[in-house]
Amino acid sequence: MAQYTTVNGSVALITIQNPPVNALRAAVREGLFNAIQKASSDPLVRSVVLSGQNGTFCGGADIKEFGNVSSMSGPLLVEVFALMETSMKPVVAAIEGFALGGGLELALACHYRIGHSKARVGLPEVNLGLFPGRQVIAGEALKLGLLDRVTDHNTVDTALAFAKSVEGKPLDNRRLGNRPCPPLENMDAFFEEAMKRVRSRARGASAPVVCVQAVRGAATLPFHKGMELEKVLLGTLFNSGQAQASQYCFFAERAGARWSMPSGARWDTCRALSISTAAVIGLGTMGRGITVALARAGLSVVAVETQEHQLAEAQRVVSHMLKGGGQVSYSSDLQAAAEVDLVVEAVFEDMALKEKLFKLLSSICKPGTLLATNTSTLDIDRLASCTRDPQLVVGMHFFAPAHMMRLLEVVYGPRSSPEAVATAMQLGKRMGKVSVAVGNCPGFVGNRMLKPYLEQAYFLLEEGATPELVDAALEEFGFPMGVFRMTDLSGLDVGWRIRKEEGLTGPDVPAGQPTRSRHGHRYSPLGDLMCERGRYGQKSGRGWYLYDKPGGRVARSDPWLRNFLEEYRVRNALVARPIHRQEVLERCLYAIINEGFRILDDGIAASPQNIDAIYVFGYGWPKHRGGPMFYAGQVGLARVLEGLERYHLAHPDVPHLEPSSLLRRLVASGSPPIHKWNQMVKGHRSQL
Ligand SMILES: CC/C=C\CC(=O)SCCNC(=O)CCNC(=O)[C@H](O)C(C)(C)COP(=O)(O)OP(=O)(O)OC[C@H]1O[C@@H](n2cnc3c(N)ncnc32)[C@H](O)[C@@H]1OP(=O)(O)O
Numbered sequence: 001m002a003q004y005t006t007v008n009g010s011v012a013l014i015t016i017q018n019p020p021v022n023a024l025r026a027a028v029r030e031g032l033f034n035a036i037q038k039a040s041s042d043p044l045v046r047s048v049v050l051s052g053q054n055g056t057f058c059g060g061a062d063i064k065e066f067g068n069v070s071s072m073s074g075p076l077l078v079e080v081f082a083l084m085e086t087s088m089k090p091v092v093a094a095i096e097g098f099a100l101g102g103g104l105e106l107a108l109a110c111h112y113r114i115g116h117s118k119a120r121v122g123l124p125e126v127n128l129g130l131f132p133g134r135q136v137i138a139g140e141a142l143k144l145g146l147l148d149r150v151t152d153h154n155t156v157d158t159a160l161a162f163a164k165s166v167e168g169k170p171l172d173n174r175r176l177g178n179r180p181c182p183p184l185e186n187m188d189a190f191f192e193e194a195m196k197r198v199r200s201r202a203r204g205a206s207a208p209v210v211c212v213q214a215v216r217g218a219a220t221l222p223f224h225k226g227m228e229l230e231k232v233l234l235g236t237l238f239n240s241g242q243a244q245a246s247q248y249c250f251f252a253e254r255a256g257a258r259w260s261m262p263s264g265a266r267w268d269t270c271r272a273l274s275i276s277t278a279a280v281i282g283l284g285t286m287g288r289g290i291t292v293a294l295a296r297a298g299l300s301v302v303a304v305e306t307q308e309h310q311l312a313e314a315q316r317v318v319s320h321m322l323k324g325g326g327q328v329s330y331s332s333d334l335q336a337a338a339e340v341d342l343v344v345e346a347v348f349e350d351m352a353l354k355e356k357l358f359k360l361l362s363s364i365c366k367p368g369t370l371l372a373t374n375t376s377t378l379d380i381d382r383l384a385s386c387t388r389d390p391q392l393v394v395g396m397h398f399f400a401p402a403h404m405m406r407l408l409e410v411v412y413g414p415r416s417s418p419e420a421v422a423t424a425m426q427l428g429k430r431m432g433k434v435s436v437a438v439g440n441c442p443g444f445v446g447n448r449m450l451k452p453y454l455e456q457a458y459f460l461l462e463e464g465a466t467p468e469l470v471d472a473a474l475e476e477f478g479f480p481m482g483v484f485r486m487t488d489l490s491g492l493d494v495g496w497r498i499r500k501e502e503g504l505t506g507p508d509v510p511a512g513q514p515t516r517s518r519h520g521h522r523y524s525p526l527g528d529l530m531c532e533r534g535r536y537g538q539k540s541g542r543g544w545y546l547y548d549k550p551g552g553r554v555a556r557s558d559p560w561l562r563n564f565l566e567e568y569r570v571r572n573a574l575v576a577r578p579i580h581r582q583e584v585l586e587r588c589l590y591a592i593i594n595e596g597f598r599i600l601d602d603g604i605a606a607s608p609q610n611i612d613a614i615y616v617f618g619y620g621w622p623k624h625r626g627g628p629m630f631y632a633g634q635v636g637l638a639r640v641l642e643g644l645e646r647y648h649l650a651h652p653d654v655p656h657l658e659p660s661s662l663l664r665r666l667v668a669s670g671s672p673p674i675h676k677w678n679q680m681v682k683g684h685r686s687q688l
Contacts (some may be wrong), residue, residue, distance in 0.1 A: 060101025478622025
């Protein structure tokens with residue numbers, strides 16, 4: 001756990017050994033404690049170098065130990081730090097790879113720090129519901145005074161030579177606890193302003209706010225008092241559900257990589273195809289973002305758009321985004337895709353158009369080309385059936401803006417081969433995405449769950465709510481945008497087109513259909529009515545809110561909308577009633593959760609973690625709430641079930657509010673913890 005050797009006669013070299021990231025689990029802390037004591041008591045040792053094996057200094061405290069009593073065994077981290085800092089022999093940290101969280105604190109407890117130029121240091125625990133903040137590269141860390149020296153050579157050798165050079169030198173001013181915090185003018189005003197800004201950005205997350213309190217303590221109190229305050233604050237965070245939720249997200253983010261398919265195919269038994277060239281077909285907003293994401297991942301990309309003016313505009317925008325990096329060529333001819341390894345289709349969400357395109361691509365592309373569609377909802381298998389090799393067809397559902405959003409839904413149809421899925425998943429990794437493999441159904445996972453959410457939002461408007469009220473409740477919960485601001489941003493016409501495809505609105509609706517009912521279920525035509533009036537959201541300058549111009553970003557309440565809703569209610573004999581925040585949250589969020597349980601039971605998602613990763617990284621679900629399925633567990637499954645039963649009783653014509661069978665089974669079996677839910681799924685399949 002901590003290897004101890006003596007080098008150059010007088011330098012003790014301690015190497016942390018805990019792959020893959022040298023996390024500071026109990027055995028490592030114990031090993032470090034013993035090693036420092038040994039170095040201190042060996043009269044031949046005059047200095048110490050601390051490093052990590054395999055080019056990695058330390059990834060911090062072991063997150064798996066949090067909330068686990070076994071983490072209480074062995075010395076505490078602060079005891080290891082204190083022993084190091086008070087050592088009478090100079091201790092030098094040799095930082096390669098990264099020193100993060102407790103890993104950086106360990107380095108700070110050393111008297112000197114040498115970092116490789118490519119090393120990253122930082123305190124990213126805010127992402128785990130603990131404080132503090134961001135990561136920096138070695139050069140910046142040197143400027144900030146976090147490192148004493150940066151090297152391009154072998155870091156451990158450099159540190160060993162450095163340690164030798166400081167043997168016997170006084171250490172008092174090298175001990176962090178002895179260094180006063182530089183005074184700051186207007187300290188109070190500074191922290192008040194910082195707190196104001198952090199609070200407004202934190203959207204209900206405690207860690208960033210508590211972090212400001214801790215930094216204020218560090219800057220204004222004597223060292224030991226600051227440490228005491230930090231301990232108290234850390235305790236409150238550790239015991240908050242938010243820290244658990246964020247730590248759950250850390251592992252959910254990584255769990256998608258261990259994908260499996262109902263056939264039994266899995267991440268560790270399938271080989272990905274080799275992909276070095278790609279074509280992106282259709283250069284609207286999505287196609288442009290996908291081109292950038294693929295080019296940045298090192299693929300040579302041909303971007304194809306049949307409309308010349310759109311092609312020229314896309315070329316300008318993509319070149320600007322890539323800033324000279326990336327290998328992209330442009331063509332208006334589909335034949336340009338003939339020799340590529342991968343095609344990503346990103347044309348309009350129109351099945352007939354996509355079918356025609358897949359048929360064409362199948363005849364143009366060389367055998368073995370992977371054909372991917374960026375559809376957000378359409379049937380992958382229907383597209384596959386238009387091709388020569390249906391096993392080479394998958395969905396790669398990107399999220400706008402595609403070069404920035406972390407999520408990639410990789411959708412497999414019944415005929416997609418494991419190799420095709422492995423290839424798409426590996427590409428996702430190359431692009432730095434959180435990739436999740438999901439089954440084929442309308443809307444897959446993310447958009448299938450979005451449907452009941454939007455539906456509830458529209459129903460709430462019918463019943464008396466306003467977009468402002470619904471959005472405020474959701475934003476207070478932690479979403480970056482409420483549902484109405486979000487749909488204004490993405491464009492109300494997107495859903496309109498899908499509803500037309502589904503025959504819910506437009507000319508295909510049979511004559512005589514009641515306005516607010518489809519197939520015997522409640523339906524709200526509000527979104528359709530908005531689009532019929534040209535209110536598409538930000539792009540048209542008017543949607544659920546008013547914007548100063550088409551494309552404007554600043555949303556204002558619109559008196560027109562208030563009148564429109566009032567007239568709509570009168571026309572449909574609806575009586576507005578007061579609606580409370582709690583009802584907004586329960587109806588919108590429980591509807592999402594309920595669909596999540598159905599998706600699990602149908603085998604469309606392989607685990608609740610996968611669903612949560614999709615919602616956190618693709619739909620803005622607040623990380624400190626852990627994703628919809630984790631949140632359901634925190635609220636209590638019985639309470640979610642009771643809420644759904646109550647709302648379904650009040651709205652029996654809304655099937656999305658009818659509690660799912662899996663939720664009922666889980667509650668009946670005593671609401672087991674989330675990692676056991678899969679055992680209750682129909683036709684349960686193990687993930688490991
Ligand atoms: C009392 C509180 C004191 C201190 C607070 C802390 O120290 S909290 C921990 C602070 N550290 C972090 O937040 C770092 C988290 N890790 C990362 O950011 C990345 O993992 C890292 C270290 C940059 C490496 O990234 P890379 O892409 O190379 O690998 P990957 O993320 O896939 O991780 C590999 C496997 O290691 C597991 N892991 C990573 N960090 C930790 C950790 N600190 N504790 C436990 N396990 C960790 C990670 O889950 C991966 O395993 P897998 O089985 O695939 O999930």
